[in-house]
Amino acid sequence: xxxxxxIQITENIWEIPTDFKPGMRVPARVLSSGELIDGIDxxxxxxxxxxxxxxxxxxxxxxxxxxxxxxxxxxxxxxxxSVDEGIISPGGIGFDINCGIRLLRTNLTYDEIKxxxxxxxxxxxxxxxxxxxxxxxxxxxxDQFRQIMQQGVNWCRENGYAGYHDVExxxxxxxxxxxxxxxxxxxxxxxxxxxxxTLGSGNHYLEVEIADPKNIYDKATARRFGINLDNQVMVSxxxxxxxxxHQIATDYLQVFDKYSKQYGLDVRDRELMSAPIKSEEGKRxxxxxxxxxxxxxxxxxxxxxxxxxxxxxxxxASEADxxxxxxxxxxxxxxxxxEYEIDGRRETLLVHRKGATRSFGPGRAxxxxxxxxxxxxxxxxxxxxxxxxxxCGTTVADHETFGSSLHGAGRxxxxxxxxxxxxGDALQDKLRQKGILVKTGYIRGLAEEAGYAYKNIDMVxxxxxxxxxxxxxxxxxxxxxxxx
Amino acid sequence: MPxxxxxxxxxxxxxxxxxxxxxxxxFSDAAAGLTSIMVEPDNLEERKRFKVTLDADxxxxxxxxxxxxxxxxxxxxxxxxxxxxxxxxxxxxKKLAATLxxxxxxxxxxxxxxxxxxVTYYRFKVEKVDGLWKAExxxxx
Numbered sequence: 001x002x003x004x005x006x007i008q009i010t011e012n013i014w015e016i017p018t019d020f021k022p023g024m025r026v027p028a029r030v031l032s033s034g035e036l037i038d039g040i041d042x043x044x045x046x047x048x049x050x051x052x053x054x055x056x057x058x059x060x061x062x063x064x065x066x067x068x069x070x071x072x073x074x075x076x077x078x079x080x081x082s083v084d085e086g087i088i089s090p091g092g093i094g095f096d097i098n099c100g101i102r103l104l105r106t107n108l109t110y111d112e113i114k115x116x117x118x119x120x121x122x123x124x125x126x127x128x129x130x131x132x133x134x135x136x137x138x139x140x141x142x143d144q145f146r147q148i149m150q151q152g153v154n155w156c157r158e159n160g161y162a163g164y165h166d167v168e169x170x171x172x173x174x175x176x177x178x179x180x181x182x183x184x185x186x187x188x189x190x191x192x193x194x195x196x197x198t199l200g201s202g203n204h205y206l207e208v209e210i211a212d213p214k215n216i217y218d219k220a221t222a223r224r225f226g227i228n229l230d231n232q233v234m235v236s237x238x239x240x241x242x243x244x245x246h247q248i249a250t251d252y253l254q255v256f257d258k259y260s261k262q263y264g265l266d267v268r269d270r271e272l273m274s275a276p277i278k279s280e281e282g283k284r285x286x287x288x289x290x291x292x293x294x295x296x297x298x299x300x301x302x303x304x305x306x307x308x309x310x311x312x313x314x315x316x317a318s319e320a321d322x323x324x325x326x327x328x329x330x331x332x333x334x335x336x337x338x339e340y341e342i343d344g345r346r347e348t349l350l351v352h353r354k355g356a357t358r359s360f361g362p363g364r365a366x367x368x369x370x371x372x373x374x375x376x377x378x379x380x381x382x383x384x385x386x387x388x389x390x391x392c393g394t395t396v397a398d399h400e401t402f403g404s405s406l407h408g409a410g411r412x413x414x415x416x417x418x419x420x421x422x423x424g425d426a427l428q429d430k431l432r433q434k435g436i437l438v439k440t441g442y443i444r445g446l447a448e449e450a451g452y453a454y455k456n457i458d459m460v461x462x463x464x465x466x467x468x469x470x471x472x473x474x475x476x477x478x479x480x481x482x483x484x
Numbered sequence: 485m486p487x488x489x490x491x492x493x494x495x496x497x498x499x500x501x502x503x504x505x506x507x508x509x510x511f512s513d514a515a516a517g518l519t520s521i522m523v524e525p526d527n528l529e530e531r532k533r534f535k536v537t538l539d540a541d542x543x544x545x546x547x548x549x550x551x552x553x554x555x556x557x558x559x560x561x562x563x564x565x566x567x568x569x570x571x572x573x574x575x576x577x578k579k580l581a582a583t584l585x586x587x588x589x590x591x592x593x594x595x596x597x598x599x600x601x602x603v604t605y606y607r608f609k610v611e612k613v614d615g616l617w618k619a620e621x622x623x624x625x
Contacts, residue, residue, distance in 0.1 A: 069494045071606040071622070095602040095624045132522050132596040133562045133589030191559035201599040202625045203496075243559030246601040246624075250552055253605065270605035414491030415498065415598075415625065442597050484599075 001042045006030075012065075012467045013400075016049055023053040023268070028061040031401070033463040039412070039455075040067065047074040050268045054079065056086025056277075058342055058349055062401055064356050065463040066410030066455060070094070072271035075355035075411075078404040080340065081277065083348055088282045089274035090256065090289075092352035094333035095249040097289055098296030099240030100171075101330055101379040101407075102304060103390065105226035106311070107323030108233040110210045110479070113315075120208070120314045121437050121480045127306035128206055129198045130484040131441035136197030136302060145193045146181045152294035156301045163325075166301060168368045170329040171358060174297040176336075179290035185251050188288075192244020192295060197302030201442070203411075203449055204239040204484035206303070209387050209476035217472040221374050221392050225327050227474060234476050235324070236388050237303050238381045239484065240333065245292035252285040277350055286335070286350075293334055300329060327390070328368075328377035332357045332407035340402060351402045359405035359470045361395035378470045380461060381408045384438060385431065385451030387478040389461045396468035405470040409457040415448040422447045431481075440483040449483055487517030493607055497625045498600075503618045507543070507577055510610075510617040511550055512568045515584075518554055519564050521623065524595035528566040530585040543577025544610045547619055550580065551603045558600070562589040577610070598625055 007015045012033055018024040028048045030040060044067050051073055052061035058080050067076030072091020081087055113120060129136060140148070148155050153174025156162035167173050199206060211232040216222045227234070241248075256273035259265075259281050267273055275282040308324050315322065335352045342349075360367055360376040367376045376393035386409065397403050422430075424446035431438050440446055447453075464470045486509075490499040500517045504510035519525055536553055540546040557563040565586040572581040589596060601624040609620045 068496065070496075071494075071604045071624070075496065095604075131591075132599045133558065133591075135562075187556055187560070191556060195559065202601075243556075243601075247556065247559075250602050254548075257605070270608065273605070411496050414495040416489070416491040441591065442595070444595075445598055448598075 001045060012463050016045065021049045024049055026052050026057050026060055028052045028063070030063045030067070031463065031467055032065050033459060033466070041069055043069045044074045047072070048077060050272060051077060051079050051092070053268060054081070054087055054089070054272065054274065056082040058082060062404070064404070064406040065460040066355070066406045066408050068410050068412070070354060072269055073352065073354040076406065077354045078352065078356045078402055080349040080351045080402045083277050083350060086277050086350060087274035088277050088286055088335060088350060089272055089352065090249045090253045090285065091271040091273065092354050093289060093335050094354045095246045096240035096333055097245035097249060097292035098331045099333040100296065100300065101332070101381050102237045102300045103327040103377070103379045104235040104304065104307065104324050105327050106233045106235065107321065109229055110231040110233060113233055116314050117437065117480060120310065121439055123310040123314050124206060124307065125439045125482055127310045128303050128482065130482055131201050134198045135194040137306070138196055138302065140193055140196065142189065145189060148196065148298045149181045149184065149291035149294055150179045151175060152297045153301050156298055161305045162301050166304065166326045169326040170297055171331050174301065174329070176290035176293045178287050179294050180287035181291055183284040183288045184248060184291050188244050188247035188251060191247045192242055195242040195244070196295070196299050197306060198242060198299070199239050199303065199482065199484040200242055201484040205384065206482040207236050207384070207388070207478050208480035209234045209236060209478050211474055211476050215475040215477070217474060221473045224371065224374050225377055225390065225473065226325060235307055236379065236381065237300055239299060239303070241292040241296035242299060244295050248288045248292045252288060255281055255285070289335065293331060296331070297329065328379060330357045330379050338403065340398070349402070351404070353404055355407050356404045357407045358403055359393035359397040360403050361393050361398055378405050380406055380457065382457040383409060383451040383454045384436065384449055384478060384481040384483060386457045387476045389457060389472070390474045390476070391461065391464065391470035392473050394468055394471055397470065400467070401469050405464050406460055409454040409460060411453060412455050413453040418450055418453040419444070419447045421452065422450060436478050436481060438481045438483060446483060486513035489517065489521065493622050497622055499620070499622045501620055503616055505616060507575065507617055508570050508573055510619060511547065511570070511573060514547070514551060514619060515554055515565055515568050518551055518600060518623065521600055522558055522597055523564045523589070524597065525566065527594050528564055528587045530566050531587050532563060533583050533585045534561065534563060536580070536582050536584060538580045540578060544608065546577045546580055547610045548603055548608065551621065555600055555602065557584065563587070564589065600625060
């Protein structure tokens with residue numbers, strides 16, 4: 001691969017010019033630290049430069065520092081398309097539509113929960129179903145599920161599963177407005193209707209974490225986000241739209257495959273199948289994707305409801321005393337219409353984020369009022385050994401990355417290889433010795449998510465902080481983990 | 485080995501290579517391979533069955549739909565096939581009618597493993613080479 005063509009723009013930004021590959025309409029930009037650029041797979045470069053060939057793309061095809069090989073777009077890929085000339089692509093969003101992370105704060109400290117942490121882990125494992133074939137605690141009928149698709153978390157609020165602050169502290173207030181249930185297949189509904197409130201499997205998790213004061217980098221912003229106690233207990237949940245979203249992506253990938261053949265569209269990678277944003281097929285996919293995004297917001301909210309129940313039971317305390325509140329909820333597999341300045345004029349673009357988090361800076365109307373003067377919380381998931389990170393959005397992201405930042409540590413080792421290095425039960429013991437209790441329905445699969453299978457979260461977080469597209473607020477270390 | 489699972493294509497997901505001397509074997513072994521990622525197959529019994537009828541423009545489309553159907557049954561019915569009985573699978577691979585014999589997920593009896601979200605088109609290929617059917621597919625985990 002012609003890496004000598006890469007141009008280093010700043011310490012952490014590398015540009016791949018349009019003459020790197022025939023058909024590139026814009027340059028690609030890989031965000032990385034100097035150390036990490038060498039570790040970026042050739043296939044990631046191939047994928048992000050394929051994205052740069054798509055019609056209507058604006059400025060750059062971007063890859064975040066946690067980028068790794070995906071389908072169509074790399075994971076960590078961001079691209080924005082003109083509404084008039086551009087496309088929408090399921091390969092730029094991912095099969096798990098609105099996979100994302102919810103971060104909760106509590107009024108509890110580590111010392112207060114330590115004596116009961118084993119019981120808490122068992123109770124969380126019971127209240128939040130995980131793994132293959134699991135069903136949620138709600139038995140929904142088709143009407144209720146249609147409301148969930150179209151109303152998102154407002155449905156939870158109306159039915160007693162969400163509080164006012166939950167709704168306010170979710171990206172898009174937990175509801176994408178363009179959702180239209182009539183463009184969703186019966187198959188998608190059948191796959192998802194029994195799964196609301198479940199974690200799923202793979203890299204999805206529920207984690208109880210601690211905010212150690214020595215890992216708070218910006219105390220004022222941390223306080224604004226509800227982190228105001230030494231060794232405060234935090235909870236994070238990583239999951240998405242479950243089988244419902246997976247089926248919508250599958251359905252529309254096939255629709256777009258046919259469309260591409262019919263219109264003779266030249267796509268380098270079949271997973272980059274797409275349709276013009278203004279085409280009927282493109283509009284329908286956007287509406288269906290919005291349904292899945294709304295279902296994912298609801299899924300995480302119903303999990304939060306289960307978490308609150310588990311804490312109430314174990315600590316025999318009221319909701320007010322426990323203070324389990326949503327810090328924020330971010331979507332990291334999604335496409336949204338947003339406005340940016342392109343060549344000196346404001347333009348509405350369809351921003352695809354696949355394994356990338358929105359990172360809006362201070363002042364944006366889309367940010368909850370109580371965070372608006374500091375910026376949007378950006379939640380970054382790590383491995384079960386490293387815990388997660390909390391960052392804050394910046395205006396630099398608006399200019400550099402279409403208001404986007406990283407989403408996780410970034411996988412570097414295959415699941416099969418990770419399992420060969422250590423047995424699941426041995427990893428569980430090792431983590432216990434480090435003070436991290438892990439529970440899973442499939443112990444042999446535990447090593448797939450071991451810390452050694454991921455990039456160093458601190459390095460990728462430092463990279464985005466250096467670039468300026470998010471700034472560090474806090475790091476949390478894990479104590480309890482449920483691996484889906 | 486009727487199927488081979490591989491990590492050579494992506495690090496986050498699982499690739500599967502399948503081959504068969506006829507198209508029925510290819511489809512049947514691919515179903516077994518996919519199921520083995522989600523559940524330990526040895527403990528599955530034939531307690532339930534579902535009929536499947538599918539069509540597509542070509543054999544690749546039919547193979548894609550076939551695997552997608554098995555993923556669908558995992559979520560919608562919590563069902564895993566143990567054996568596939570083909571009533572009809574034409575030589576061009578455009579139409580299929582089959583009965584899936586298998587089991588409903590039960591954590592007491594089964595070792596439930598990893599969820600498969602979808603079949604992808606990444607490196608997706610079904611072809612007949614020197615009389616042998618071969619397929620290559622990456623499954624999203």
